[in-house]
Amino acid sequence: MEKKVAEQIVEMLVEAGVKRIYAVTGDSLNQINDAVRRNGKIQWIHVRHEETGAFAAGAEAQLHGGLGCCGGSSGPGHVHLINGLYDAHRSGASVIAIASTIVSEEFGTRYFQETNTLKLFNDCSFYNELAITAEQAPRMLQAAMQKALTRKGVAVIGIPGDLASAATDKGLSSPCIFPAPAEICPSPGELQQLASLLNHAVKITLFCGIGAKDAHDELVELAGLLNAPVAYSFKSKMEIQYDNPYEVGMTGLLGMPSGYDSMHEAEVLLMLGTDFPYASFMPEHNTIVQVDINPERLGRRAKIQMGLCGDIKTTLRALIPLIEPHADDSFLKKQLADYAKVRKRLNTYVEERGSEERIHPEFVMSIINGLAKENAIFTVDTGMTCVWGARYLQATGKRKMLGSFNHGSMANAMPQAIGAALAFPDRQVVALCGDGGLSMLLGDLSTIVQYH
Incomplete structure (x- = not known):
């Protein structure tokens, strides 16, 4: 049975778990807005500025780990989305942006409010396509949602205003998405090499980023075995700091001397799930090991000697049985004492x-x-x-x-x-x-x- 493209889009968003679309209603978005009204299972949040909608959708996605959704209509509505989408993309938030455009027959004529969505959103998205037939739109949306969810970033689908009201009964791709979470672990040989390095070092510091947010208990266990202080990035503070007797605060522009010093005074710095951007705060004269689920990030922020690809929780679970408990806690005690002085001054x-x-x-x-x-x-x-x-x-x-x-x-x-x-x-x-x-x-x- 034929359905309007707008109806198919809304139904697919509902099936993917999207609860609301943040947008400012505009002419080219009206079909989708009306499909939301008739569907009844998803909410249209009328923001006053599209940038607000993009930020709100990004916040949702970061908090629940699923898809957030926002929309912007032709021209200025697209441009207003940009800042919030940049933030969502750089924050690893899975956001779908619906960019409704002018009617397709006016493409390339410099029509009122015409913008080129493919050029405009290319730098702040993993997926950015413009549908020109009714059959393309649901396929593009499925691909957009799949990429946004699995790569953790923004996906943009352009929908001409006239296309949203067109109907089709062809379904050439899956109407749903597949989150497919994966456990990734370095090879046994790499883990053994890392364990050997840690077992023979005395002064070790763990530096944790948001990529370690699900591995709190494993981090604390490893720090206890190594008598290692734990520093962290601002973004990961809420996930790493609590119930952690080894934490010594942050480093970086907002950081503390205790976090900075613990990293610079260590023989071995183990970076876990962090793509810390401030190279000037990184030590240069110790051994640095980086573990990250995205191998593209290995070595781009610091002069590392070993780079391992793996999610932090799975990696630490495999590493901990290979670690020999350290008896010497003098380095840890010094860093904790320095941290206590910093907190007193603060x-x-x-x-x-x-x-x-x-x-x-x-x-x-x-x-x-x-x-x-x-x-x-x-x-x-x-x-x-x-x-x-x-x-x-x-x-x-x-x-x-x-x-x-x-x-x-x-x-x-x-x-x-x-x-x-x-x-x-x-x-x-x-x-x-x-x-x-x-x-x-x-x-x-x-x-x-x-x-x-």
Whole structure:
């Protein structure tokens, strides 16, 4: 039986687990908007700016690990999506962007609001195609969703306004997607080589990124066997810091001397699931080993001597039985003592508080940390808000923190909080916005009110 392309798109999104589409309604999106209304199993979230929709969809995808979805109509609607899509793509968020275009008969005429979606979105997506026949659209959407979910990034499908109302009964590809999670482990020989290196070293530091978020218990076990301090990136703080007696804080632009020193003073630095961008903070005179699920990242940020491809949880499970317990804990004790001094200095601003006229922002952040629930979701704008959040918001094992950690955008916190609150209505969501960031997308306070 023939169905409109718009109906097929909406049905496939529902089948893939998408709960809502963030978009501003426009002429070329009207068919899809109406298909959402008639379907009844998916929600259309009317944001006031498409950038908000892209940030919100990216936040959803990062929190639940599935697909987020946003849309933009011809011309300006496409351009408005760009910043949020860049952030989602660089954050590893699986986002589908529906870019509805002008009617196909006007392509190439410099028509009103015409944009070239293939050129426009190419740098911020893993998949970017424009359908020109009714039969292509569902096939492209299936491919887009499959790629977004498996490669962890953005996929864009362009749909001309007239095509959305066209009908077809041909189904040449699967109507559903296949997440296909994989466990990847280095070879036995590589693991044995790494174990030998670690077993013969005395001063070892583990440096963990967001790629290690699912391996908390394994990290703590390995650190205990090696008497190794654990440093981490800002993005992975909420997943690595809690219930971790070996943690010594962060390094990098927002980091602490204790995290930096523990990495530079080690004989062996083991980097786990991190593509840390700040090369100037990386040590150069010790042995560095990097483990990452994406082999393309090995060695591009640091002068590593060994690079292994594997997901961190599977890799550590295989590595731990090969590790000999270390008796010497002098290096660990020194790093933990230095970390205690750093934390004491950081607490100075909290203890002083400031005056009634001038309150230290560090004190404010410490109060938020104390009042926030155990499973709160925080979103932080880029800038000083990140600095205070990095240093004064503490992990519990249930809290999450989102920011524009790779793209470094302004105005991300409030729209990310919209996505978080809609996806997890039973959890407390705290948006920590800079004054500049909030004012850039101020109109979407209306979205927050509209959807309670």
